[in-house]
Amino acid sequence: MDNNTPKRDELLSVGMAHLGLKKVTREIPDDEPPALPPNAGLNFIGRSSPRWDAVDKVTGAACYTVDVQLPGMLFAAVMRSPLPHARIRSLDLVAARNFPGVRAAVTLIEALSDGSAPAVLYVGQPIAAIAAETLDAAEAAIQLIGIEFDPLPFAVDLDSAMKPDASVVYQKNEVAHIPFIGFPFVGELPLEGNVRGPNKMVQGNINDGFSSADFIVEETFSTQVQTHCCMEPHAIVADWHEDRLDVWMSTQFTAGVRAQLAATFRLPLSRVRVRAQAIGGGFGSKSQLGQYGKTAVMLSRMAKAPVRLVYRRDEEQMDSGNRPSSRQHLRIGASRDGKLTAISLHAWGSAGVAQGAGVGNIAMALYVCPNLESLQYDVFTNTSPSTAMRGPGNTQGAFALEQSIDALAEKLSFDPVALRDVIDLSPVRREERRLGALKMGWAQRKSPGFDSGPVKRGLGMAQSLWPTNIQLNAACEVRLWRDGKVEVLSSVQDIGTGVGTLLKQVVAEELGLRPEAIEIRIGDTEFPSGPPSYGSRTSASITPPARSAAWQIKNALLQSVASHWRLDPQQLTIQDSWIQSADNPSQRMSWQEAASTLRTDRISVVTGRSDDYAGFRSSHGDAAIALNDLGGVQFVSVAVDTQTGVIHVERVVAVHDCGRPINPLQIESQIHGGILMGISYALLEERIIDPHTGWMLNPNFIDYKFAGPSGLPQIDVMVLENYQGFSATDAYGVAEPANIATAAAIANAVYNAIGIRINTLPMTPARILQALHGADRRTC
Amino acid sequence: MSDKTHETGTDQIIKPSAEIFGPGTISMVLNVNGILQSIEMEPRTTLAEALRTSLKLTGTKVACNHGACSACTVWLDDLPVAACGILAIEVVSRKITTIEGLGDADHLHPVQKSFIEHDAIQCGFCTPGMVMSCAALLARNPHLGVEEVETAISGHLCRCGTYPHVVQAMLSLSAEQEADHG
Numbered sequence: 001m002d003n004n005t006p007k008r009d010e011l012l013s014v015g016m017a018h019l020g021l022k023k024v025t026r027e028i029p030d031d032e033p034p035a036l037p038p039n040a041g042l043n044f045i046g047r048s049s050p051r052w053d054a055v056d057k058v059t060g061a062a063c064y065t066v067d068v069q070l071p072g073m074l075f076a077a078v079m080r081s082p083l084p085h086a087r088i089r090s091l092d093l094v095a096a097r098n099f100p101g102v103r104a105a106v107t108l109i110e111a112l113s114d115g116s117a118p119a120v121l122y123v124g125q126p127i128a129a130i131a132a133e134t135l136d137a138a139e140a141a142i143q144l145i146g147i148e149f150d151p152l153p154f155a156v157d158l159d160s161a162m163k164p165d166a167s168v169v170y171q172k173n174e175v176a177h178i179p180f181i182g183f184p185f186v187g188e189l190p191l192e193g194n195v196r197g198p199n200k201m202v203q204g205n206i207n208d209g210f211s212s213a214d215f216i217v218e219e220t221f222s223t224q225v226q227t228h229c230c231m232e233p234h235a236i237v238a239d240w241h242e243d244r245l246d247v248w249m250s251t252q253f254t255a256g257v258r259a260q261l262a263a264t265f266r267l268p269l270s271r272v273r274v275r276a277q278a279i280g281g282g283f284g285s286k287s288q289l290g291q292y293g294k295t296a297v298m299l300s301r302m303a304k305a306p307v308r309l310v311y312r313r314d315e316e317q318m319d320s321g322n323r324p325s326s327r328q329h330l331r332i333g334a335s336r337d338g339k340l341t342a343i344s345l346h347a348w349g350s351a352g353v354a355q356g357a358g359v360g361n362i363a364m365a366l367y368v369c370p371n372l373e374s375l376q377y378d379v380f381t382n383t384s385p386s387t388a389m390r391g392p393g394n395t396q397g398a399f400a401l402e403q404s405i406d407a408l409a410e411k412l413s414f415d416p417v418a419l420r421d422v423i424d425l426s427p428v429r430r431e432e433r434r435l436g437a438l439k440m441g442w443a444q445r446k447s448p449g450f451d452s453g454p455v456k457r458g459l460g461m462a463q464s465l466w467p468t469n470i471q472l473n474a475a476c477e478v479r480l481w482r483d484g485k486v487e488v489l490s491s492v493q494d495i496g497t498g499v500g501t502l503l504k505q506v507v508a509e510e511l512g513l514r515p516e517a518i519e520i521r522i523g524d525t526e527f528p529s530g531p532p533s534y535g536s537r538t539s540a541s542i543t544p545p546a547r548s549a550a551w552q553i554k555n556a557l558l559q560s561v562a563s564h565w566r567l568d569p570q571q572l573t574i575q576d577s578w579i580q581s582a583d584n585p586s587q588r589m590s591w592q593e594a595a596s597t598l599r600t601d602r603i604s605v606v607t608g609r610s611d612d613y614a615g616f617r618s619s620h621g622d623a624a625i626a627l628n629d630l631g632g633v634q635f636v637s638v639a640v641d642t643q644t645g646v647i648h649v650e651r652v653v654a655v656h657d658c659g660r661p662i663n664p665l666q667i668e669s670q671i672h673g674g675i676l677m678g679i680s681y682a683l684l685e686e687r688i689i690d691p692h693t694g695w696m697l698n699p700n701f702i703d704y705k706f707a708g709p710s711g712l713p714q715i716d717v718m719v720l721e722n723y724q725g726f727s728a729t730d731a732y733g734v735a736e737p738a739n740i741a742t743a744a745a746i747a748n749a750v751y752n753a754i755g756i757r758i759n760t761l762p763m764t765p766a767r768i769l770q771a772l773h774g775a776d777r778r779t780c
Numbered sequence: 781m782s783d784k785t786h787e788t789g790t791d792q793i794i795k796p797s798a799e800i801f802g803p804g805t806i807s808m809v810l811n812v813n814g815i816l817q818s819i820e821m822e823p824r825t826t827l828a829e830a831l832r833t834s835l836k837l838t839g840t841k842v843a844c845n846h847g848a849c850s851a852c853t854v855w856l857d858d859l860p861v862a863a864c865g866i867l868a869i870e871v872v873s874r875k876i877t878t879i880e881g882l883g884d885a886d887h888l889h890p891v892q893k894s895f896i897e898h899d900a901i902q903c904g905f906c907t908p909g910m911v912m913s914c915a916a917l918l919a920r921n922p923h924l925g926v927e928e929v930e931t932a933i934s935g936h937l938c939r940c941g942t943y944p945h946v947v948q949a950m951l952s953l954s955a956e957q958e959a960d961h962g
């Protein structure tokens with residue numbers, strides 16, 4: 001879709017439905033449908049249709065990449081570095097290649113361009129890979145690889161990596177090769193030792209801001225490394241043919257992987273096919289082709305056979321991505337009336353050997369403040385590269401910002417909600433705070449440390465901010481067959497978000513059919529390119545073109561029926577699978593009969609995502625950022641056992657906005673997921689690296705703790721119906737906002753319970769006990 | 781679990797002293813979903829692997845392969861167990877039920893229906909295991925409270941966070957059953 005399409009004026013409803021809507025006129029492209037009424041006037045949108053692939057998933061029929069079996073398929077295993085930093089003196093694959101059953105062996109680490117020996121930079125870094133007829137043979141062959149290392153000094157944590165005499169991970173001339181983890185790459189930043197930056201943002205005059213402040217809060221916050229723990233490991237089956245490449249992959253972006261494969265292996269896009277029918281979670285870690293993806297393809301090309309590579313859980317934990325650590329020094333000034341005068345953020349973080357450890361823009365963007373300064377640094381360590389993870393940056397950032405705002409409120413003698421009413425200009429979040437506070441019983445909140453018994457309860461709240469991403473390279477096809485069957489096709493994949501259900505609902509609504517009648521075919525790059533499942537952008541990117549395509553199909557069908565009846569198509573309507581004439585209701589035809597009037601066996605419309613009707617805030621390449629932000633407000637109540645240090649999250653009230661909610665139950669599912677991952681981040685999760693060896697000490701599901709089903713909080717989810725009149729569906733995502741506020745809200749509730757701020761994640765019992773009884777009781 | 785299952789568990793185990801198997805493949809017969817199936821596998825093959833590879837029953841999922849997440853839950857007789865922590869050879873004379881044997885698209889088990897209705901599914905990778913534990917619970921105890929459900933699924937990990945909907949799905953079944961009987 002280009003932007004030169006003729007336009008017409010259309011009246012669209014905007015506002016929060018429960019407070020009353022108003023109409024605005026916007027220009028919309030002529031090939032897009034009329035304004036969609038608010039959910040109250042619709043049949044299927046806004047209702048909880050069952051998940052499109054639910055039957056397959058509950059019966060075990062759903063096919064994940066780990067389930068793909070091809071005839072003659074080989075199995076791959078990866079040899080990984082046992083050392084955190086070393087030069088490879090020699091590498092010999094001959095014995096491994098000659099092991100019975102082995103069909104291909106590749107090195108994954110190249111000698112440097114100056115001929116010097118390659119180095120490994122972290123424990124677990126892939127060095128070589130083997131494909132064999134059985135996995136056992138591949139793993140046995142790995143043991144036969146001859147390798148000699150010259151160990152080098154290393155640093156695995158922020159403090160040691162920042163020391164002036166620390167061994168450096170990258171030399172200055174290597175900057176161009178540093179992997180980055182999916183954020184806008186900032187090219188020209190100084191590198192001193194292991195510290196690269198600052199990535200700087202300044203507005204107003206920070207010194208004036210602080211000197212005009214009546215109150216200043218200042219704290220340092222630390223957050224840990226979290227791993228994604230997708231239940232389906234990273235997995236790929238690659239099948240290299242003379243004339244094409246077929247790939248099945250557990251990925252969040254089939255079309256993106258196709259593009260990366262085409263570029264890496266110099267193939268035309270048309271000769272690469274990527275499929276992902278069911279995907280067992282991603283959370284950011286399956287966004288790219290990745291080293292494992294390339295490895296399987298290289299092995300398949302060499303062996304001339306399909307090759308499957310599935311990470312073991314320890315490989316998954318050690319080297320499939322993680323959320324970077326952070327240390328944030330945050331200073332906020334405010335005047336007596338609550339208005340912010342200055343926010344200064346200095347942040348360091350490690351994404352291991354990758355860059356992109358920033359803590360997002362939440363401290364600079366959530367509240368109105370004239371004087372801002374943000375200096376963010378990447379610190380390289382000899383640990384595995386991070387990748388994006390649910391609400392990357394802002395989740396870490398919210399933990400610092402929202403605790404600081406809470407602390408400021410206390411200093412100013414403001415209620416935390418009331419202070420936000422002063423400093424947060426968003427009417428949507430104001431309403432979310434009002435609703436959430438009522439639901440939680442915020443008025444009953446006591447002063448910090450009020451309870452006298454050993455178990456102390458507290459209430460806290462925090463806010464999310466996430467930019468509304470839109471994928472412009474996002475298309476969808478709707479097909480109507482002469483027998484009446486309707487199909488929706490796109491390469492968009494469903495990683496568990498339920499996007500397929502949304503497509504069913506949107507197309508059914510437009511066509512006057514039931515959602516069950518719509519067949520969904522997604523997760524295959526043979527279909528029009530869909531958006532990625534990351535950045536909370538999928539619904540916003542793919543549901544508008546789906547509705548537009550369905551509308552055009554409907555018009556074509558009505559045209560066909562109209563010529564059959566020799567009527568004006570304008571006189572025809574479709575309702576409940578029947579086409580009828582407005583003038584003569586007895587003249588009607590079933591959907592099937594109508595389809596049989598088509599001249600050809602099948603008609604088809606492909607549409608792409610058009611620009612938002614009111615334009616974008618910014619747009620760059622395939623992606624744009626919409627004018628609105630996504631957000632949400634979460635309230636939490638906790639019980640802190642001061643004798644054991646255990647924090648129990650008793651209740652969460654989550655109020656969120658995702659524009660037009662299409663499937664409330666699926667939205668609730670996703671918000672549950674965000675909250676539980678947030679609780680888990682706040683209380684349990686932490687990658688532990690042995691400082692002496694660089695090995696991860698908890699690369700499994702026993703020692704790496706994340707939230708299980710015991711002691712679940714009561715979770716109340718409230719979702720606004722917030723129309724903006726920006727697209728054919730006005731629907732947006734929720735996955736990331738649901739995660740961003742949770743840990744911060746818990747920390748604020750813990751402060752309210754015990755009167756001590758916990759500035760470090762995870763808030764383990766040991767940390768709580770230390771805070772309560774340790775030498776420095778002020779903060780921990 | 782109960783004492784009874786402990787007893788039946790031990791007397792079926794092939795005694796190591798009786799015969800030495802392997803390291804090559806041996807043939808064994810598994811009773812899976814009511815069908816006796818003969819397979820050739822190395823004695824070190826786990827039940828999960830045997831099901832997923834030789835028998836092509838890929839509904840049983842392996843997420844950790846070390847007994848920590850319960851994604852691979854199947855029934856041994858009527859007891860839910862982690863199939864990644866059991867060797868196939870240990871259970872040759874037991875009745876094994878996998879997710880494929882519980883119900884299919886045309887004959888969904890009540891737990892499967894309820895999971896769909898309550899959207900107790902996201903990515904679905906943990907779901908077959910979760911369904912197996914929940915169906916076993918329902919068979920043991922039709923009158924469920926939150927605690928019974930949380931205990932029954934306490935070994936299951938779900939990174940997508942379906943737990944609250946799983947609990948709701950199960951509680952609704954309990955209520956329905958009581959209504960039916962009342």
Ligand code: FES
Pocket residue numbers: 841842843844845846847848849850851852853862863864865
């Ligand atoms: S796969 Fe068997 S318990 Fe995790």
Ligand code: FES
Pocket residue numbers: 231280281496901902903904905906907937938939940941942
């Ligand atoms: S539904 Fe994704 S792990 Fe449970």
